[in-house]
Amino acid sequence: MSIVLGSIPAGIGHELESDRLTIVMREPGHLALAFRVDEMTLLRRLLASDATDTDFLISMAAMDDTTFDDLVDRGRARFESQVVILDQNASELVLRNWRWSSKDQLRRKIRELAMATVVGGDVHTHDTGNEITADAVSASPVSGITLRLPKQAAKILVVAYRPQQSDYDPGHDAGLVVGF
Structure with a gap:
């Protein structure tokens, strides 16, 4: 699965019960996934x-x-090795600082779901999923990326943006104007 991201217009947000990936440009050569x-x-x-x-x-x-x-270690390592991000020049960004939920949390969630399945309970619950985070870094500024995920991964909603930030002093009556 490959996705090319360049200038992405803002969309209307709504809650989805699907896998999703948020990519935030922290600095010109640093993306947070x-x-x-x-x-x-x-x-x-x-x-x-x-x-x-x-x-x-x-x-x-x-x-x-x-x-x-x-x-779990084998599956996580396979996923990490198959996530690829290329910059606008087709150079691969370095992915590092992978962080996953604890295996104990995953084990507990799986056992609870298995018990509900065995006793015939309602196993379709609204699950927010597990969070996996990583950093993608490049020595030069990134203006667009191509994302590749493992072919076995499910369809995923990708949201990418570059945040705007401003210092605001509430002591001033003018207020802070934020454009979108």
Whole structure:
């Protein structure tokens, strides 16, 4: 999956129950990435694409801690190695400082969902997903990027922007004017 991002107009925001990626240009050569994904489904797609969500869920919930941790580490490493960001000159940006939710949190969430599945409860809950963050850096200014994600990843909503910031002193009556 490749996405080319250049000048992106502002859109109307609304809540979506889908995987999403927010890319924020912090500095001309520094992008902050924040994925919000269903990590269990991502791991299944990366490591056991032939398994159903339910089979993979039950299997993961039943794993001992060491096996679970090894599987999660393998899936996360595969995802990180397959995320590629190219700048406007097709030079690859360095991705670093990957941060994932704790494996204990993921294990707890998977076991709760597996229990709900086994007892026949409502397993379709509004889940905000797990956050995965990273930094993409370039030695030169970035004016646009091409994003490549693992082919097994689900469709993802991508929001990219360069924030505007201003100092504001509330002691002045004029107020702060912010344009969009």
